[in-house]
Amino acid sequence: MKLPKIDVSGLKSFIPEQEIHALLEQTTEDKSQIREIIAKSLSKQRLEPKEMALLLNVHTPELRAEIKAGAKELKKLIYGNRIVLFAPLYVGNLCINDCSYCGFRRSNASQVRKTLSLQELEQEVRILENHGHKRLIMVYGEHPLYTPEFIAETVKKVYATKEGKGEIRRVNINAAPLDVEGFRTVKAAGIGTYQIFQETYHEPTYKSVHPSGLKANYLWRLYAFDRAFEAGIDDVGMGALIGLYDYRYEALSMLYHTIHLEEKFGVGPHTISFPRIEPAIGTDYANHPPYAPSDEDFMHMIACIRLSIPYTGMILTAREPVALRNEAISYGVSQIDAGSDIGVGAYALHNAADSAAKSQFVLSDNRSLDKVIGELCEAGFLPSFCTGCYRLGRTGEHFMEFAIPGFVKRFCTPNAILTLSEYVQDYASEDTKQKALQAIKRELEQMPESNPLKEKLLQKLVSVQKGERDLFF
Numbered sequence: 001m002k003l004p005k006i007d008v009s010g011l012k013s014f015i016p017e018q019e020i021h022a023l024l025e026q027t028t029e030d031k032s033q034i035r036e037i038i039a040k041s042l043s044k045q046r047l048e049p050k051e052m053a054l055l056l057n058v059h060t061p062e063l064r065a066e067i068k069a070g071a072k073e074l075k076k077l078i079y080g081n082r083i084v085l086f087a088p089l090y091v092g093n094l095c096i097n098d099c100s101y102c103g104f105r106r107s108n109a110s111q112v113r114k115t116l117s118l119q120e121l122e123q124e125v126r127i128l129e130n131h132g133h134k135r136l137i138m139v140y141g142e143h144p145l146y147t148p149e150f151i152a153e154t155v156k157k158v159y160a161t162k163e164g165k166g167e168i169r170r171v172n173i174n175a176a177p178l179d180v181e182g183f184r185t186v187k188a189a190g191i192g193t194y195q196i197f198q199e200t201y202h203e204p205t206y207k208s209v210h211p212s213g214l215k216a217n218y219l220w221r222l223y224a225f226d227r228a229f230e231a232g233i234d235d236v237g238m239g240a241l242i243g244l245y246d247y248r249y250e251a252l253s254m255l256y257h258t259i260h261l262e263e264k265f266g267v268g269p270h271t272i273s274f275p276r277i278e279p280a281i282g283t284d285y286a287n288h289p290p291y292a293p294s295d296e297d298f299m300h301m302i303a304c305i306r307l308s309i310p311y312t313g314m315i316l317t318a319r320e321p322v323a324l325r326n327e328a329i330s331y332g333v334s335q336i337d338a339g340s341d342i343g344v345g346a347y348a349l350h351n352a353a354d355s356a357a358k359s360q361f362v363l364s365d366n367r368s369l370d371k372v373i374g375e376l377c378e379a380g381f382l383p384s385f386c387t388g389c390y391r392l393g394r395t396g397e398h399f400m401e402f403a404i405p406g407f408v409k410r411f412c413t414p415n416a417i418l419t420l421s422e423y424v425q426d427y428a429s430e431d432t433k434q435k436a437l438q439a440i441k442r443e444l445e446q447m448p449e450s451n452p453l454k455e456k457l458l459q460k461l462v463s464v465q466k467g468e469r470d471l472f473f
């Protein structure tokens, strides 16, 4: 039972607060300047803070529409119509921190505290596998019980749990910042992405919403990825909790954080998340976030992030309602969760009230995985459970898609088709099956006969039909 040894001596913030405020004062509604910035992004270059600030500061509907159109084009150009699916798995809601917005915070007496035993964890995993999931993000409060060794043990348990033809092939984690030794321990358990959100990059606001506990230390959190990289983890997921402070400040700060990682480690974040604060049981603050952006501003921010950091994956969770999620996918969101329940032990509970009392906040999109897959296929997207890059040591799947011309066509699309075909064989309802088969047909038709890969893919699809699993390029 130990907490990490916090040492921030010699560290200073790389988020230039005054500079960001100054940049956010600058505005232009000059079409040609905005078009130049969009064109730079479409030529696959990361934008500079000044350029991102100009995009964020656009207010006229016509120019905002051009920015969204640019984001759409970039998404199509680089990533195609695939969308990666995953599920969250909450392991424990014990927490020593007191984050004003979170249902898990220490002072919240309405929260029923629970940590899954390994048997209970196994039960959750079996249920998720029976739904067809292949990729999970495991989530933990911050508590002396949740040591790196505990996290590693739970991750290994998930990989070891197989149900019928089901298995989890990639486990990402969202857990409090560890020290370097701790990061080595969780890396050895085979985690995919290490995800952590700074919540707010605005230090005075950070201090006011994190009054006590380890999380009160802004720099310890800000340098979490540096320690993860030092421990050999190069696949990290960045994020800001939108609603604590000006969304434009948070978006720009994520760009500065990205530049810091690029300069120091030669690679930026694998994914970026921008969850909005949702209501949480017993948590007044979450019902009235001080800087909640309108849906329109939120979508504008998503398009600006897409254009500013074109190589990163973007995650939008079931916190958001269905229609907004669908629109955001077209602006470049590349990963969504589906069939999610975020109460600790919720997948086995099947009881909404019980689950809510052990939940961090309330979800808006409650569709099943099957329904989400059917609707995505119908809307022209290609749902994917692919874990090929991670399994073959090609870390940073989204970066590969971006950086290597033709990568999506050669690897991602065929692998998405193969994993969707597995889903059709093993888990789909009749309705979803028809929609998914249509989507597969559509994708195959778009592949020229001259493509030597097509033949191999068709052979692999026959093998999937015969019962082989986990085939990928």
Ligand code: SAM
Residues within 6 Å of the ligand: 101, 102, 103, 104, 139, 140, 141, 142, 174, 175, 176, 177, 196, 197, 199, 240, 241, 275, 276, 277, 278, 279, 280, 286, 319, 360, 361
């Ligand atoms: N306890 C660790 C931490 O705080 O980093 C890890 C996981 S925490 C359970 C996951 C994330 O949920 C937090 O980083 C925060 O951004 C988000 N979150 C907390 N309260 C929320 C709320 N009311 N609505 C939406 N997201 C929330």
Ligand code: SF4
Residues within 6 Å of the ligand: 095, 096, 097, 098, 099, 102, 103, 104, 105, 106, 140, 141, 142, 215
């Ligand atoms: Fe604990 Fe994380 Fe919730 Fe803060 S956000 S109270 S650290 S679980």
